[in-house]
Amino acid sequence: MNKGKNIHMLDTLKATQRVVSGQRTTGACHIGHYFGVLKNWIELQHHYECWFMLADLHALTTHYQEPWTLKEHVFEQVIDWLSCGLDPKSCQIFLQSEIQEHAELASLLGMITPLSWLERVPTYKEQLHQLQDREIHTYGFLGYPVLMSADICLYRANFVPVGEDQLPHLELTRELVRKFNHLFGTNPQYQSIVNEALDKMGRHQKKTLLDLKKTYQETGSKDQLETAKTLISSQAHLSHHDREYLLGFVEGAGRMILVEPQALLTPTPKICGLDGNRKMSKSYGNVLNLRENPKEIPFKIKNMPTDPARIRRTDPGEPTVCPVFTYHALYRSKEDCADIAQQCRTAAIGCVDCKNLVAQAIIDFHAPIYEKGLSLKNHPSYIYDVIRQGSKAAKEVAAEQMKMIKESLCIGFN
Ligand code: SF4
Incomplete structure (x- = not known):
């Protein structure tokens, strides 16, 4: 299992790399959320291109019997996030259900997800046990990690902040990505997309990159590969897609329809609840709210x-x-x-x-x-603007990625 990078390595990482994370919109944030998640996000937003998702579809997997609470929770959650230091100028905050591609990709990834992969996720049985008052023996709840994989893959996330205990979830996503790329990675548009991206680099840079690729593929020189990666990353006018295709081209993989995300290991202290003997959790009613x-x-x-x-x-x-x-x-x-x-x-x-x-x-x-x-x-219109703008930006990225995914699956009329 790839143990990923440590959050304290931030200085060496580039701002062009993308982080995706989310939080279920099931109620007000408490101090467990702050010390376990939000504190990290506040730091990450200054070092990465960050996309933070209000996961209302995920909230439905356990709270589908009280859907009327969801909109209020979304509103309050954005207030929580902004109050403690997330800044919409430094990160994108978006609403999962506003981007239909999440459900669409989850459905497509579901086609290749073996049931056994889902049943072995450690938190599945744990949650069934913990949430006995909810009827969650459902297809949606079992498929939760597939939806999570779709959330990550739609944005071509390079990193996902996780605690050690969440590594199995991310590993499932990585396995799905590898399986998907193996099955569908021979995108018929591949060469023309690569050629277009190369042309965008300009003649001189394009030649340098082609030389680096040739030397790397002939000699296996890691130095040449690293120089090629740096050259690609430095091309500010290339899109994320262009970069990923060019990286696949240089490495000779040619199959990066989905990007395999890495774990960004974050400190996630377990905060004990006010009752003293269990982890802080809304379902135990033992929380101290952030606000x-x-x-x-x-x-x-x-x-x-x-x-x-x-x-x-x-x-x-x-x-x-x-x-x-x-x-x-x-x-x-x-x-x-x-x-x-x-x-x-x-x-x-x-x-x-x-x-x-x-x-x-x-x-x-x-x-x-x-x-x-x-x-x-007192400024609800500002809150809704933050959600609207973030969701609009997310939609653009997700739609572009979905187009490529559908091409690789030979579905749709593109
Ligand atoms: S036992 Fe009493 S004095 Fe000691 S840490 Fe706990 S609250 Fe404080």
């Missing part, structure tokens, strides 16, 4: 469980078994955490005071996000 009302925060923290062995104020505690301490680690400095740990172990601080300290740190951190959210909520 939580500051007045509610002390009350919610006050009710959290602590070290169960610390019964009296005078008993020493053990911070490593205390859920409250995990929030100290998220919101407070290393020095402050070390200090609290020491005070807890010597019973120098009581749990009430300890909780007050962390509640205040959470309030301070989230106050600007909360305020920005209130302001954005």
Whole structure:
């Protein structure tokens, strides 16, 4: 399995590379989403061409019995994203259901997806178990990873940010891409598309690239291949498609209808819920929202469980078994955490005071996000414009990719 790149290698990567990611629109974002997903996206948007998807079709796979909630969730989710630092000038924010190519490609990829690949996805059985109150023994829910593959392939994503536990999902996409390219990669338009792309480079650059290709294919020199890749990447006027075709041409593959995405490994800490013994999740009702009302925060923290062995104020505690301490680690400095740990172990601080300290740190951190959210909520037309513009841009890319996919499958009238 390709373990992908680490997010901390950002400096060495080029802004021309594309990142695609998304979030199901099933309700307000909580702090688990922030530390597990959004914090990474905010950083990525400055280093890559980023496409962030409001995954309402994915939300339907589990929430199809309450479709009336979806539009409100989309609206609130955009407010969440913008409030915490996503900037529509640095990334595209789009609505999955606005681009029909997602459903279309999922259907086509479904033709070549063995059932066994879907049944072995570790989260499938886990989710069936966790969401027992929902009727999700459906074709749509089982096919979730195929739709996810379509989301990634439509935009020819180079990278997909994932945590270690999500690598099997991405590996399924990579297997599907390889299978698709193997079965349908002999695009009859291939040579003419390559020739057009070469002509766009201008005579001199075209000759340089052809020389590099010849030397690479004769000698296998990796240096020549790398120089050719750099030359292709530096051609600002070439489209993503042109670049991918030229890369396939130089490497002698000629089959890059779909791009095999790489994992961009991101730190995804598991945030424990307010009930202390499970991961934070809307389905468990144990969340602290990203835009939580500051007045509610002390009350919610006050009710959290602590070290169960610390019964009296005078008993020493053990911070490593205390859920409250995990929030100290998220919101407070290393020095402050070390200090609290020491005070807890010597019973120098009581749990009430300890909780007050962390509640205040959470309030301070989230106050600007909360305020920005209130302001954005008063400008709904701006929110809808962000979605509309991002979806329009996404549609253009997806339609171009879909045209090539349909050509390779010999369907449609192109
Ligand atoms: S003092 Fe703080 S860290 Fe220690 S048990 Fe109480 S709440 Fe947890």
